[in-house]
Each structure stands twice: as C-alpha cells, then as structure tokens.
Amino acid sequence: MAGLSFDNHQRNQFLSAKGFGSPKATSTGTTIVGVKFEGGVVIAADTRATSGPIVADKNCEKLHRLSPTIWCAGAGTAADTEMVTQLIGSNLELHAMSTERKPRVVTALTMLKQHLFKYQGHIGAYLIVGGVDPTGAHLFSIHAHGSTDIGFYQSLGSGSLAAMAVLESNWKEGLTKEEAMKLCTEAIEAGIWNDLGSGSNVDLCVMEVGKDAQLYRNYLKPNVREAKVKSYKFARGTTAVLKESIYNLVDIEETVVPMEVDTEA
Amino acid sequence: MNGINVDINHLKKGEVNLGTSIMAVKFDGGVILGADSRTTTGAYIANRVTDKLTQVHGTVWCCRSGSAADTQAVADIVKYHLELYEAQHGAPPTTKIAASLFQELCYNNKDALTAGIICAGYDDKEKGAIYSIPIGGSIHKQEYAIAGSGSTFIYGYCNKNFKSNMTRDETVEFIKTSLSQAIKWDGSSGGVIRMVVLTASGVERLVFYPEDYVNA
C-alpha cells in the first residue's frame, strides 16, 4: 500500500481515551532562518532536538538537501521534516531527469506545499526553502498546513521570535555573502541563548548563483561541554558477578598428515 | 459538524490565518483590488509584507481571506484550470468563469475550507467585474466588495462613500481611506496597503506604506 497507514488510528484513540498517552515524537523545537544576499541565499539552523524537556540530540542535522543547489531547513516534527524532504528530493531528481532541466526552487516549493496541504497539517513540517536555479536565487517558507511565504529573510520554529528580532533590527538591502552569513549566525544564536527549545551549535548552508552549494556543518560551536571535575572510571571488579559459565563452542584440533612426495620426476 | 451547525472553530491549531482587510471596487476603466499585508499565527505576525492579491490569469485576480493554506491551494487550482481553459479555447477566460471556479471549489469543499475570496477582473466582454465568494461557497456579483475581519469596521464608510463610475484616482483614494480605517481598528490587519489596477491596458501594481496611508 502506498502512502501512510491509518490502521491503528481507532485503536490508538481508544487507548488514549483510556489514559494511555500516544508516543511522543521527537520535535525539533528549533530556530531556523534564511537570508538572501547579492547573488545567493544562505539558510541556517541550530542543532538541538528535544522530546518534552529532555534534549534528545545535542548535535542533530536540520539542514536537508532537496537537490545539489536547493537546501531546506526544517522545524516541527523531526521525522516529518526528514521524510517529506527526502520524498520531495527524490521526486525533484526524477522530474529533473525527465525534463532534462536543472530543478527549480519554485518546483520544490510547489511539490512541498501540495503534499503538506493534502495531509491537512498532520505532517508537522515547517520548512525554510532556499536555493539557486537557472532563474536566480530564491527564499521561501512553508507551514505544515501548506501555506507559503516569500521574503528577503525568514525565520521559523520555537526560536523564530528571538531570531526575527535580530533579523528585523539588523537586516538591510544589498547584503554581501559574508554579511548574510553573519546575520544568519547571529539570528540562530539569539535562538540558542534565549529559546529553551533551541541550543548547541549553528549549521549553515550557502547557495551562490553558478556555484555548488556549501554546507558548513557546525559553523559555530559556542556550547562545548566543559570537562567533568571527577573521573568516573570504575575499578575492575566493580560489576557484580551473578553467574559464571564457560562454553567450549569450538574444539581446536591439530593433526599432521605426512604426504608422499613424488621424487622421481 | 452535521451540515447544519457548521463548526466555525475548526481552524486547525497553529494554522496560519489571514485575519484580513480586503476589498475590490469597480470604476469607469475597470476594477481595483486592495488588501492589507498582515498574516498572523495567534498573536504573532508571521508575515508583515504578505501579498494577498493573487493573479489567477492575466487581468483576473483575487483577494484572499481566511486560512492562508486553503486560499493558496484554491487559487493555485483555479489558476491551473484557467491556464488550461485558454489553451483549449484560444481565448482568455472571463472574470465570471474564474469566479464560478472559485465558487464551485468553495461550495463543494465547504466542510474542509476556511476561505473568503473576492474574485475581480477585467475582460473584453464584461469589462470590470467583481464577485464576492464568502465562506459557505455562495457567490455575489457586486459593484464593490469588502471582506475579512477588518471589513466589519468599514461597512458604514464604504456604503456612504462609494460612487459608481469613479475615476481611477478617486477609486485609489477610496480604497486607501477605507483600508486605512480597517487597519486602524482591526488588530489582525496591518502593514502596507497593496493594490492592483486592472484595465484594458493591463495590470498595474501599487504599494502604500503606513506613512502614506495613515490619516489618508
């Protein structure tokens, strides 16, 4: 069967009515941003993934590749951003092969929004799509219900308010690549420090017209863990021995068979 | 929901909303569409420079209000059908055809949609035309139309000040003052005022910044 399976829907509704909660999905309570510059676009993300108040992953990847020159930052349900991005990435490549043209950002945007709209918000993917194509550089954002926005700068996720505060105060027209990278980094940092759903490092992706996209994984690492005060190496013998049994699974035998050697030839 | 009592609280949690002020006005040379530029998620302004005036074909446009996702999807579908229409008929579609498509989609899918649309355009047959398609999917041909959460504040003003066959400049001023009041009193509306002028000579876009429209 193609598509998602809803086989367990009724059972799970019954279970949650009886007080058994549904399993918690890892949410990328996130800060993601995107900024356009002269001749390109840069997107960035923090690297914290949470499950409730617990940090599930301290250095996860929220920057996804849709095509070699179109990248996408994801907030919301981690699995949804990952899967929707892979699906549209695949279809985009097939489409590019059949049309014998480089994939375009608007194509990716349309495929993503139509897919998300079809699922009426149940696929919890909030995306910032940026990239370059024969048409130029583009930057969009998509919400889980399928609505899209366009702009010179975008921010999404639980840290989007902190990030947008930085973008609204420091963005100006005609940024250079370096200025755009700096602005993105500062916006993500605002999320890292001031939003509890965001943290750890800054990932960054720069897409320039006529060039390959450059991914800067852990572009900034402002949260390296300090060394522990004490060593917690346990002395040998600390673990309780409850049972000891040794199995001889293989018998090792050595036999020497003398060979007759033909010496006449 | 049982078909009689329609659940009006069904805007799904966290859905992007176009709590809007939109309008369209007929004048002697065609029509002008106008809209504010604010989209919100709860109290947060998700976009302050939104373009709620959407082209569905040449000189046939629409103003969108309600759910951003729903109205974008509907407008995309109408746009697709109108492109196909021109390819098959060798002539551009009329505003009435576009409005009928909107109406059909909004009526047949009323349980799933939160979309209030004003479809307006200029075509050689009807010249300027405005069709209002409110939430249930009914259709109303009007001389001018207002919609969205901010429109409630300007029913009186528009009723008193609208005149048939105004000039282009008079119409721009009428829309500007109307929307400036809608924005002033409606918290869900704001940003810039966008307009699109649709006439025999094509499409013209206008933008008015707050300093241009407050106390206009």
Place this chain on the structure above:
Amino acid sequence: MSVTSAVSSDYNSGVSNVPIEHQFNPYSDNGGTVLGIAGEDFAILAGDTRHTTGYSINSRYEPKVFSVGDELLITANGFAADGDALVKRFRNQLKWYHFDHKKNLTIKSAARFIQHLLYGKRFFPYYVHTIIAGLDEEGKGAVYSFDPVGSYEREQCRAGGGAASLIMPFLDNQVNFKNQMDPDSNGTAKKELKYLKLDEVISLVRDAFSSATERHINVGDGLEILIVTKDGVRTEYYPLKKD
C-alpha cells in the same frame, strides 16, 4: 440536536459534544533542579539559578536555595511563587520561635514544622518539592526531603525538580554505592558505605548539574551551592551553560 458517530465499535467511544470550559490555572512550572547531600560533619544544598516558564528564560540568576538562620538551608523547587511563599512563612515562624523560646530550632523540629506548613494546604497544595539541610543534634550532616503535601523522610541525599530523574540514579550510585561491588572481592561483596569528603561531594554536585544541563532544557545558567558546617554557612557559585 444530538450528534452521534456513524460507526460504532469496541474502540469507538462515540463523538461527544462537551462544552468548552475555561478555568484559571493557579499553578505553573518554573523549572530548575535542586540537590541535597549529607556528609559526616557537613551538609550541602545546591540548585541551579535558571528561572523559566515554557520555552522562555525569566532570569539567569534567581537563587532558590536559602540560608534561613540556625544553620538551616531550605529550598522549595517547582512552582516558584509557592516556593517563595513557603520559605517566607518558614522564616517568619522561625523568628517567632526565637522570640518565644530563646533557642535555635533543630533540623529535626524544622522538618516536622515544614510538614505542618505543607499539610496545612492539603487540598490546595504548594506545588513544590521541598528539601532542607543542616546539622543534627550530634553535629552530623542531615537532609530531609518532602513531597508537596508534607510526607517526609531523612535521607543521605536527594535530588528534586525537573532533572531529579536524571540526577537521582547517579547519586544512588556515587553516594550510596548502589550497584557497585568491592573491586577486591571479584564482584561478590557489596562496596562498603563510607562518608564522602566535602570536596568529593562538591565535585559530584558540579558534575551532576553540568550533566543535567546537557540533557534538560530547564536546567542551566548557574549553580549555587550552600554548604553548612560547624563553622557556619558558606556559598559557592559555578557558571553553567546558557543555551
């Protein structure tokens, strides 16, 4: 007009039309974590200094462990307003105790009194996990911990608050040597209990909090440790990560 579901099954509980109720919620969670450890001749009570609501940080330095006099340390972690109210009431009553009896309050009596403060609000509880620390009548370190309605117990160590579930197993292992055998016994005899020295305890507390900061979003910014010995109360502060 009744609304019923079209299909009904064992799983289906049926669609119901419940009116939407609005109610004032008097409680909130201000995050943070606290930790108390008793030594042979000292006791410590530590807490992080981050104060939160939801995904927002209200303050990066808001102390929640207090020295209230008579060599007593107290913290009430959870809903900060309730915690402050409880500590305030305790301080006030301690003052009256001095006026009335002209002597120090023992930690044993302090614990029993806090039980009454908490149980006094049995049906509108203080939403807090309370821990007190000090020295007992013999000069030995003492830690008492309480549930929100006053059930309490004297313990060697106790973690409370958001990251208690992360820290408590670590303490069980490192303070009470749970799941540790004597290395010389070749894994057959339990490791013998012994009092930890103050510098060892502080190391444990620092590592516990820096680790909790790594994995719990409500813990961080700063660590304040209050130490009580026969010489009085001392405070140490260590910065924690701010993300």
